[in-house]
């Protein structure tokens with residue numbers, strides 16, 4: 001008898017990759033983590049630091065450095081290698097550098113016989129996820145971008161703050177591009193089942209005029225607000241990655257707005273975009289196609305068109 005170990009590979013041991021590994025270790029999510037970086041010393045340094053946590057944790061997650069040749073039996077490979085946008089750049093400006101980096105990673109991983117799930121984090125994430133899908137030749141359910149999952153967490157925080165409830169009681173999605181064109185289908189937002197529009201209507205005195213566009217803008221800009229203060233962001237995205245990894249490894253059927261290939265959903269074809277998706281052991285198992293108003297759908301399509309335009313530059 002052989003009990004299979006759960007194995008996650010993190011490629012790119014910078015701030016996002018190492019924070020993801022830290023979160024996997026402290027939450028005891030998998031049996032083994034392999035850390036890979038072009039900068040081998042950096043990867044080793046992160047591994048050594050992560051190992052020092054074990055004595056004080058509930059689980060002994062084995063962390064070590066590795067090579068692409070050892071990826072064949074991995075369950076999930078998280079790609080966080082990239083060139084984060086510098087001041088004044090958008091995520092889309094990093095497209096060409098990121099694409100070059102991603103190609104040097106995916107080719108040797110596929111040569112190892114890998115048949116698990118890619119979780120792409122590197123920006124511009126929707127386009128990089130599509131690129132990994134093309135390069136790998138894996139079925140679409142096995143390639144996932146983090147998409148608008150992090151933006152959704154930010155959005156839920158803002159709504160929760162406004163109505164003074166726990167963000168986990170807010171059901172809202174940011175959708176489309178993980179970038180400036182993302183949108184929120186407000187007609188579908190609820191707080192524990194009560195429509196947000198009714199909440200605004202019923203609590204006019206307490207809430208006053210609620211500027212929904214301003215909330216979308218704040219959600220979109222939150223990454224930059226953090227960037228301006230600390231130079232980068234990583235706890236939010238690392239924890240988002242771990243939420244997605246748990247949904248997959250534990251076969252949760254949890255719905256998270258990740259970037260996945262649209263094939264007719266929302267009238268869109270052949271494009272990766274952030275949409276609510278059912279995640280389980282097969283990866284992106286299915287898309288939950290929510291009903292939007294015509295105006296919302298128009299905004300979603302505009303956002304998808306931005307992704308499509310940039311995707312066409314590299315595919």
Ligand code: NAD
Pocket residue numbers: 011012013014015016017036037038039042080081082083084085098101102104105120121122123124125146147150178232233234237
């Ligand atoms: P970082 O500069 O701290 O780390 C990047 C790491 O990638 C470095 O350790 C570098 O050595 C490694 N690397 C570069 N080229 C490589 C290659 N060819 N092979 C293997 N490793 C390579 O950057 P970071 O802050 O960790 O950000 C990483 C990526 O994540 C960026 O693209 C950033 O924009 C993205 N990001 C995405 C989200 C999201 O929501 N999707 C959020 C935050 C950051």
